[in-house]
Amino acid sequence: xxxxxxxxxxxxxxxxxxxxxxxxxxxxxxxxxxxxxxxxxxxxxxxxxxxxxxxxxxxxxxxxxxxxxxxxxxxxxxxxxxxxxxxxxxxxxxxxxxxxxxxxxxxxxxxxxxxxxxxxxxxxxxxxxxxxxxxxxxxxxxxxxxxxxxxxxxxxxxxxxxxxxxxxxxxxxxxxxxxxxxxxxxxxxxxxxxxxxxxxxxxxxxxxxxxxxxxxxxxxxxxxxxxxxxxxxxxxxxxxxxxxxxxxxxxxxxxxxxxxxxxxxxxxxxxxxxxxxxxxxxxxxxxxxxxxxxxxxxxxxxxxxxxxxxxxxxxxxxxxxxxxxxxxxxxxxxxxxxxxxxxxxxxxxxxxxxxxxxxxxxxxxxxxxxxxxxxxxxxxxxxxxxxxxxxxxxxxxxxxxxxxxxxxxxxxxxxxxxxxxxxxxxxxxxxxxxxxxxxxxxxxxxxxxxxxxxxxxxxxxxxxxxxxxxxxxx
Amino acid sequence: xxxxxxxxxxxxxxxxxxxxxxxxxxxxxxxxxxxxxxxxxxxxxxxxxxxxxxxxxxxxxxxxxxxxxxxxxxxxxxxxxxxxxxxxxxxxxxxxxxxxxxxxxxxxxxxxxxxxxxxxxxxxxxxxxxxxxxxx
Numbered sequence: 001x002x003x004x005x006x007x008x009x010x011x012x013x014x015x016x017x018x019x020x021x022x023x024x025x026x027x028x029x030x031x032x033x034x035x036x037x038x039x040x041x042x043x044x045x046x047x048x049x050x051x052x053x054x055x056x057x058x059x060x061x062x063x064x065x066x067x068x069x070x071x072x073x074x075x076x077x078x079x080x081x082x083x084x085x086x087x088x089x090x091x092x093x094x095x096x097x098x099x100x101x102x103x104x105x106x107x108x109x110x111x112x113x114x115x116x117x118x119x120x121x122x123x124x125x126x127x128x129x130x131x132x133x134x135x136x137x138x139x140x141x142x143x144x145x146x147x148x149x150x151x152x153x154x155x156x157x158x159x160x161x162x163x164x165x166x167x168x169x170x171x172x173x174x175x176x177x178x179x180x181x182x183x184x185x186x187x188x189x190x191x192x193x194x195x196x197x198x199x200x201x202x203x204x205x206x207x208x209x210x211x212x213x214x215x216x217x218x219x220x221x222x223x224x225x226x227x228x229x230x231x232x233x234x235x236x237x238x239x240x241x242x243x244x245x246x247x248x249x250x251x252x253x254x255x256x257x258x259x260x261x262x263x264x265x266x267x268x269x270x271x272x273x274x275x276x277x278x279x280x281x282x283x284x285x286x287x288x289x290x291x292x293x294x295x296x297x298x299x300x301x302x303x304x305x306x307x308x309x310x311x312x313x314x315x316x317x318x319x320x321x322x323x324x325x326x327x328x329x330x331x332x333x334x335x336x337x338x339x340x341x342x343x344x345x346x347x348x349x350x351x352x353x354x355x356x357x358x359x360x361x362x363x364x365x366x367x368x369x370x371x372x373x374x375x376x377x378x379x380x381x382x383x384x385x386x387x388x389x390x391x392x393x394x395x396x397x398x399x400x401x402x403x404x405x406x407x408x409x410x411x412x413x414x415x416x417x418x419x420x421x422x423x424x425x426x427x428x429x430x431x432x433x434x435x436x437x438x439x440x441x442x443x444x445x446x447x448x449x450x451x452x453x454x455x456x457x458x459x460x461x462x463x464x465x466x467x468x469x470x471x472x473x474x
Numbered sequence: 475x476x477x478x479x480x481x482x483x484x485x486x487x488x489x490x491x492x493x494x495x496x497x498x499x500x501x502x503x504x505x506x507x508x509x510x511x512x513x514x515x516x517x518x519x520x521x522x523x524x525x526x527x528x529x530x531x532x533x534x535x536x537x538x539x540x541x542x543x544x545x546x547x548x549x550x551x552x553x554x555x556x557x558x559x560x561x562x563x564x565x566x567x568x569x570x571x572x573x574x575x576x577x578x579x580x581x582x583x584x585x586x587x588x589x590x591x592x593x594x595x596x597x598x599x600x601x602x603x604x605x606x607x608x609x610x
Contacts, residue, residue, distance in 0.1 A: 038483045065483040067591035067607050092587040092609045129550075129575045129584055185548050197583040197610050235547050238586040238609075242540050245590070250529070262590035404481040405583070405610070432580040 003032075003041065009456040010390075012056070013041075018260075019048035024056040025063060026391065026457040031449060034402055035063045043070040046260040050075060051268070052083025054334045054341065058391050060348045061453035062400030062445065066091075068263030071347035071401075074394045076332065079269045079340050084257065085277055086266035087248060089344030090327050092241040094281055095288035096232030097166070097323035098349075098371040098397075100382065101296055103303065104315025105225035107205055110469055113306050117203065118427045118470050120302035125201050125295060127194035127474035128431035137188045139290075144176035147286030148293035148321075156297040163360050164318035166350060169289040173329070175279025179236070180243045187236020187287065192294035196431060196474030198439055199231045201295065202373075203427075203470035204380060210462040214366040214384045218319050220464050227299050227316075228380055228466070230373055232325065233288040240284045244277045269329075269342045278327065285326060292321055319382070320369035324349045324397035332392050343392050351385035351395040351460050370395045370460045372451060375444035376436070377421050379467050381451045383460030395460040399447040408443040427470040436473065477505030480605070485589075486582070487607035495531065496558040498595070498602040499566060502535060503542055503556040506608065509582040516554040516578065518571025527565045531595045535604060538566050539588045545570065552578045583610040 001016045003025070011032050013023040023044040025035055035041055040063050047069055048057035054076055063072035068088030077083025110117070142150035148162055148169030162169045194201060206224045209215045220226070233240075248265040251273045252258070257266060267273040296318070304311045327344045334341070352359055352368040359368055367385035372395070374380045383395060403411070414436035421428050430436050454460045480487035488505040492498030507513055526541045528534035546553050551572035558568040585608045595604045 040483070067485060067589040067609060071484050092589075128580065129547075182544055186544055195584070196580065197586075239544065242587050246537070249533070249590075262593060265590070401483050404483055405486050406479050406481045434579070434581050435583055438583060 009453050013045065015048065019045060020050070021048050021053050022056045023048050025059045026453060026459060027061045027063065028449065028453045028456065031061050031445065031453055034445060038065040040065045040070040043068070044073065046264060047073060047075050049259055050077055050084050050086065050266060051257055052077035052081045054078050054339065060394065060396040060459065061450045062396040062398055064400045064402065066346065068261050069344070069346040072396065073346045074344065074348045074391050076341040076343045076392045077269065078334065079342055082268050083342055084266035085269045085274045085327055085342050086264055086344065087241050087244045087277060088263040088265060089346050090241070090281060091325045091346055092238045093232035093325055094237035094241060095285035095323045096325040097288065097292065097321060098373055099229045099292040099296055099321040100319040100371050101227045101299060102219045102317050102319050103225045106223050107225070110203065110225050114427060114470070116306035117303060118429055120306045121201065121299065121472050122429040124298045124302050125194055125472050126192065127472065128196050139191060140184065140188050141176065143191060143290040144179060144283040144286055145174065146170045147289040151290045151293045157293055161293060161296065161318045165289060165321040166323055169293060169321065171282035171285045173278050174282030174286050176283045178276050178280035179240060179283050183236050183239035183243060186239040187234050190234040190236070191287065191291055192298065193234060193291070194231045194295065194474050195234055196435060199474050200376065201299065201472040202228045202468050204228055204466040204468055206464050207379065207467045208465045210464065211384065214463045217363055217366045218369050218382065218463065219317050220319060220382060226319070226466060228371070228373055229292050229295050229299070231291060231295065233284045234291065236287050237284040240280050244280060247273055248277065281327065285323065288323070289321065320371060322349050322371050330392070341392065345394055347397050348394045349397045350393060351389055352393050353385040353387040353389055372396055372447065373398050374447035375399045375441045376439050376471055376473065377424070377426055377441045377468060378447055379465050381447065381462065382464045382466070383451065383454060384463050386458050386461055389459055390457065391459055396450050396454050399444040399450055401443055402445045403443040405438040408438045408440055411442060412437050412440060421471070426468050429472045431474045439473065476501040479509070480607070482607060485607055485610050487605065489603060489605050491601060491603050493601040495602055496561050498604055499535060499538055499558050499561060500556045502539060502604055502606060503570065506539055506585060507553050510580055510584060511552045511554065511578050512581055513554040516552065516573050518555040519573050520549070520551060521569055521571045522549060523569050525565070525567050529564065532593055534566055535595055536588050536590065536593065542570055543585060543587065546572065550575050585610055
């Protein structure tokens with residue numbers, strides 16, 4: 001059985017050898033060929049074995065080899081038809097995502113205070129190995145219960161920040177009681193920290209606006225200085241997924257479920273284990289939303305301090321906050337009827353189109369902001385959700401890796417990557433210089449190509465392109 | 475050789491070796507932390523007992539490594555010394571030693587978790603080997 005081109009930027013493989021639905025990859029020819037260079041396409045096929053899966057096992061244009069699910073994977077299961085939930089379809093970094101903040105600053109402001117801004121961010125944004133939590137453990141139980149709203153109640157940021165956050169920054173199905181003591185101990189002191197790996201905080205400039213109406217509604221304008229934050233649920237989420245996988249593996253036998261890869265362990269959504277996982281996942285998601293919220297608050301303080309002005313005068317306002325590692329219960333049309341689905345997005349962003357009831361009122365006409373960060377040193381994009389999105393309202397979550405970490409390390413040293421970025425005018429404050437080589441631009445696909453493929457497949461439409469000015473890395 | 479690095483697009487992994495299952499468990503632990511820190515340069519200053527349970531050698535190995543990640547992160551240690559005292563069906567008991575993470579430099583991204591993806595533990599005439607993929 002072979003993959004075939006079936007429509008604009010859409011490739012499919014028919015069900016075979018136990019697959020319940022086709023596999024489908026949204027990609028240009030060039031991106032599809034890259035997807036075929038590792039085991040990502042086999043992972044799309046593996047996910048098509050999930051009990052209750054509907055339509056297709058899908059992958060976004062930034063698809064690459066992950067563990068269990070491909071990165072960029074989207075799979076929806078029909079809950080009433082025995083549909084399953086899989087921790088592997090969410091990943092260890094539960095609710096990893098991106099937050100974008102706009103400001104009243106222009107390029108000239110950045111140029112005048114660049115060193116002060118970077119010094120303040122360097123000082124205020126904890127990163128690397130589990131250290132330097134801003135908020136401490138006092139907030140933890142409230143955060144697990146109500147996410148970013150708990151941080152607002154503690155005086156960090158304001159209510160307006162919540163309105164521009166997926167699910168208003170609070171997971172409706174959170175069950176803090178399902179979080180283990182080990183997860184509390186592991187992540188409890190990490191609230192308000194970036195982590196490491198591909199996580200970052202980036203100062204960016206809106207380089208070009210493609211859709212002025214949507215950009216205005218989002219709060220973006222050409223020439224605006226923005227800040228993008230990419231991080232997740234830290235050790236609390238990692239431990240929660242570890243705990244749940246230990247339960248789910250043995251539970252599968254009771255439900256007579258078999259899957260081609262142990263990392264795809266799953267149970268029916270409507271089961272004791274399924275409900276407990278979703279409750280734990282929701283509480284960990286709340287941690288992630290609060291985490292990005294607190295880092296956004298610290299960013300405001302950093303700019304306020306660098307410019308010696310009040311926080312209000314920075315004009316720093318939320319554009320949006322999206323998760324790209326989450327399973328959500330959503331209603332979608334399948335074969336002509338509305339079904340209640342468990343939609344897994346593993347390295348994929350939710351992308352609701354205009355008129356969706358879950359959008360903030362002021363975005364109802366234009367659709368949800370979709371944040372697609374590029375690799376370090378390259379552009380990032382803001383798209384908008386479209387009507388008739390063919391992938392359960394999902395879009396790409398980034399550029400997507402194309403080179404292994406081992407390969408990237410051999411290519412160039414971290415110090416020379418830093419030197420290149422600095423010489424091209426991008427300020428870099430790494431937690432570890434050595435790690436920069438693994439995250440260098442050459443290790444990733446061209447994000448512009450990924451975004452073009454999203455547009456061609458109607459996964460999202462371009463609103464604005466942002467270019468990096470300063471990078472704070474873990 | 476204790477371990478080799480596997481090329482993986484998004485994450486990272488190792489193939490670890492051991493003459494005995496005990497040595498395999500010690501060497502997988504070494505390999506996992508050596509991806510993050512240059513362990514050859516470190517001498518352990520703090521010890522921690524580590525225990526794990528699991529059905530079958532694969533689960534036991536994943537759970538042993540997951541326990542090590544938990545202890546390292548909660549104690550803020552770069553673990554660099556590993557001993558297995560007892561390895562039997564259903565359980566493993568040992569200890570690990572490390573140095574405060576503030577005293578060392580990361581050379582690889584922190585490992586978030588041990589995955590079951592393409593996991594295998596095999597015995598051959600030369601001893602034991604295990605293949606593991608880590609989420610970073």
